[in-house]
Amino acid sequence: MDILFSGALLIFSVYCFILVGTTSPAPTPTELGAAFWPRIILFFLIVLTIVNLYNILKNAKQEKKDAKALFADLNLKAFVRSKLFVGMILVAAMALLYSKIGFIPVSFLFLFSYGLLIGAKQKGKLVLFSLVITAIIYVLFQGALKIMLARGIGPFRSFALFTESLLMF
Amino acid sequence: MFKLLVMGLKIVLTPSTFLLIAAGTILGTVFGAMPGVSAAMAVALCLPFAYAMNPVVAIAFMSSVYCAAITGGGITAILFKIPGTPSNAPTTFDGYPMAQRGEAGKALGYSLIASAVGGQLAALAMALVTPQLANIGLKFGPSELFAVAFLGLSVLSYLDSDKMVKTLISGLLGLFLACVGMDPMLGVPRFTWGNSTLLSGIEMIPIMIGLFAVTEVLKETQDRSKLEALDTKSDGKMATVLPSFLELWKTKWTMLRSSTLGTIVGILPGAGATIASFLSYAIEKKVGKNAKDLGTGIPDGIVASECANNAATAGSMVPLLSLGIPGGNAAAIMLTALVVKGVQLGPILMKTQPRYMAAVFGSMFLTNIIMVIVSMLIAKIFAKILGVPYYILGPVIIMLATIGSYALANNTGDVVLMATAGIIGYAFVKLGYNPAALVLGLVLGQMCESNFRRAYTLTNGNMKAVFARPITAVIVLICVAMLLTPLFKSLVGKKKA
Numbered sequence: 001m002d003i004l005f006s007g008a009l010l011i012f013s014v015y016c017f018i019l020v021g022t023t024s025p026a027p028t029p030t031e032l033g034a035a036f037w038p039r040i041i042l043f044f045l046i047v048l049t050i051v052n053l054y055n056i057l058k059n060a061k062q063e064k065k066d067a068k069a070l071f072a073d074l075n076l077k078a079f080v081r082s083k084l085f086v087g088m089i090l091v092a093a094m095a096l097l098y099s100k101i102g103f104i105p106v107s108f109l110f111l112f113s114y115g116l117l118i119g120a121k122q123k124g125k126l127v128l129f130s131l132v133i134t135a136i137i138y139v140l141f142q143g144a145l146k147i148m149l150a151r152g153i154g155p156f157r158s159f160a161l162f163t164e165s166l167l168m169f
Numbered sequence: 170m171f172k173l174l175v176m177g178l179k180i181v182l183t184p185s186t187f188l189l190i191a192a193g194t195i196l197g198t199v200f201g202a203m204p205g206v207s208a209a210m211a212v213a214l215c216l217p218f219a220y221a222m223n224p225v226v227a228i229a230f231m232s233s234v235y236c237a238a239i240t241g242g243g244i245t246a247i248l249f250k251i252p253g254t255p256s257n258a259p260t261t262f263d264g265y266p267m268a269q270r271g272e273a274g275k276a277l278g279y280s281l282i283a284s285a286v287g288g289q290l291a292a293l294a295m296a297l298v299t300p301q302l303a304n305i306g307l308k309f310g311p312s313e314l315f316a317v318a319f320l321g322l323s324v325l326s327y328l329d330s331d332k333m334v335k336t337l338i339s340g341l342l343g344l345f346l347a348c349v350g351m352d353p354m355l356g357v358p359r360f361t362w363g364n365s366t367l368l369s370g371i372e373m374i375p376i377m378i379g380l381f382a383v384t385e386v387l388k389e390t391q392d393r394s395k396l397e398a399l400d401t402k403s404d405g406k407m408a409t410v411l412p413s414f415l416e417l418w419k420t421k422w423t424m425l426r427s428s429t430l431g432t433i434v435g436i437l438p439g440a441g442a443t444i445a446s447f448l449s450y451a452i453e454k455k456v457g458k459n460a461k462d463l464g465t466g467i468p469d470g471i472v473a474s475e476c477a478n479n480a481a482t483a484g485s486m487v488p489l490l491s492l493g494i495p496g497g498n499a500a501a502i503m504l505t506a507l508v509v510k511g512v513q514l515g516p517i518l519m520k521t522q523p524r525y526m527a528a529v530f531g532s533m534f535l536t537n538i539i540m541v542i543v544s545m546l547i548a549k550i551f552a553k554i555l556g557v558p559y560y561i562l563g564p565v566i567i568m569l570a571t572i573g574s575y576a577l578a579n580n581t582g583d584v585v586l587m588a589t590a591g592i593i594g595y596a597f598v599k600l601g602y603n604p605a606a607l608v609l610g611l612v613l614g615q616m617c618e619s620n621f622r623r624a625y626t627l628t629n630g631n632m633k634a635v636f637a638r639p640i641t642a643v644i645v646l647i648c649v650a651m652l653l654t655p656l657f658k659s660l661v662g663k664k665k666a
Contacts, residue, residue: 001596001599001600002600002601005596005600009338016345016360019360020359020360023357023358023359024352024357024359025355025357029629030625030626030629030630031354031355031622031625031626031630032621032622032625033355034352034354034355034357034359035359036622037348037617037618037621037622038345038348038359038360041341041344041345041348042345044337044341045338045342045345048334048337048338048341049338051334052334052335052338055334082391083390083391084387084391084595087386087387087390087391088387088592088595091383091387091567091588091591091592092588092592094567094571094588095571095581095584095585095587095588095589096585098571098575098581098584099581099584103572107568110564110567110568111561111564111565111568114560114564114567115560115561115563115564116560117390118389118390118559118560118563118564119560120558120560120561126560126561129561133561133565133568137565137568137569137572141572141576145200145203145214146214147210147572147576148575148576148579149572149575150575150584
């Protein structure tokens with residue numbers, strides 16, 4: 001896995017090094033230019049990534065690993081079936097849906113689904129907990145502290161505006 | 170000098186002011202302990218109350234809120250690995266592992282006492298040498314500020330000496346992320362690929378929350394045994410035993426070092442509590458007695474971070490009151506409140522109305538005492554949450570992290586950024602890279618670049634002149650020595666072998 005990450009990082013760093021040079025105006029005698037600082041960082045990043053790749057290959061050679069062994073920890077099938085992957089999908093879905101359906105539905109759905117994922121046994125109880133916690137967080141942040149929470153769009157926005165009108169604060 | 174301190178204590182010990190400061194301390198601690206409510210936001214939330222007060226009491230009240238919010242942020246950093254404010258992020262490195270070992274009470278005790286000591290020492294330093302401190306602050310131009318930021322970066326090689334290459338790569342990635350968005354000098358977009366959200370740059374807080382809080386929940390989603398252990402170990406009962414005097418005495422040098430550093434960094438305009446705590450933690454990693462064990466859950470890490478960030482809050486009041494320059498967002502909000510009240514801040518204020526400075530000293534002094542009691546009570550309530558089963562607590566942590574990221578600018582892009590940082594952060598940690606180094610790079614990146622380029626422009630493109638200023642030269646020499654020491658050590662080690 002590390003070798004893949006380092007390889008991708010190396011390609012990305014080289015690409016960015018070239019990109020920033022072509023998209024930034026040329027430096028003047030008294031101004032270093034927009035590309036100067038990122039290029040210094042990317043230069044060291046490229047050098048160190050090469051060193052890291054060299055270390056990985058050197059260690060593999062010492063441990064007498066073949067090319068197949070280098071990618072042995074990359075078991076895609078098992079990863080996709082793991083709770084971790086589902087958890088990542090849930091977090092990503094929550095983040096993407098946050099602007100679309102707003103805080104209240106997202107919070108309820110996320111608390112319920114993630115709770116199920118990590119071992120909640122009684123679904124009815126979990127539904128209740130998800131509802132109560134969503135309500136507490138909503139009243140505390142949106143109501144008492146006046147911290148904006150996402151409203152969503154369309155009917156979700158109307159629903160959020162309605163609930164806001166119910167808040168006494 | 171002592172006259173100022175006595176005057177300050179007289180102001181804050183007036184019954185009505187005392188009660189307001191106590192209320193400010195409670196509010197500040199509660200707000201600070203809430204993810205998504207930064208110290209600046211806590212001060213802003215209390216602003217309506219301050220408008221109704223007389224200006225001297227108002228500044229004392231707001232100082233107490235600011236100071237307590239920074240301390241309150243340490244509570245969630247230790248218990249849930251969610252830094253309440255960005256300056257509490259280094260507290261998670263040792264505080265959270267201690268809480269995981271069942272030593273949450275002790276970790277909180279160290280955090281609170283260290284905060285109080287840092288705040289007291291900084292308040293005392295302010296009371297005694299404010300004019301001198303303000304003058305030192307004024308001597309720090311762009312080249313000196315670059316050197317300070319570089320000093321922070323130079324300790325990257327000490328963060329994890331076993332995986333130095335990966336730690337340096339992590340730090341450089343953080344520095345790279347700080348380059349995304351508009352260039353600070355010319356306004357040229359960099360690495361935005363036409364995306365308007367990226368134009369304003371990558372926000373530090375969503376990345377930090379994602380890397381610390383979301384990654385942690387994902388880790389525990391995968392590691393069932395750890396989940397079960399957590400559920401049985403923490404049943405909501407937290408030992409609130411404070412560290413003994415002897416235990417605290419063992420961290421005396423860390424406290425002194427971090428408080429001094431925090432005060433100095435706090436005085437520098439544009440630096441602030443976040444940089445102070447990271448810098449202090451990094452320096453502790455270099456010179457601390459238990460440097461090797463830092464990050465495994467030892468008190469020194471908590472003390473270094475909490476002492477420095479609280480000392481910086483007091484330090485940031487020096488440029489605000491004596492020069493009229495706000496050191497950070499919270500100070501800027503206080504400045505607004507005072508200006509609305511008709512107070513003219515700046516060098517004349519110290520001479521004509523020393524009551525303002527005195528009120529701040531007094532308030533900080535008092536707040537740091539009340540805070541220990543208040544925070545311990547609040548920590549007890551928060552610790553009850555540890556007894557909640559993880560299938561409820563885990564998702565709640567992610568929802569609070571979401572609110573914290575969104576509340577920054579009401580931008581759903583920040584929520585996506587937080588989730589991305591959490592997911593990528595998991596792989597990052599699993600592969601042995603260092604999230605703390607990445608955050609350090611991200612925190613110091615812009616300060617480093619903008620000051621370096623500004624210094625270069627001010628010297629008309631004379632690179633030698635940038636480094637020729639005495640303070641800069643000394644700090645840069647220290648940085649070079651720090652960077653070369655591990656290399657030298659490894660060379661000597663190889664020769665001996």
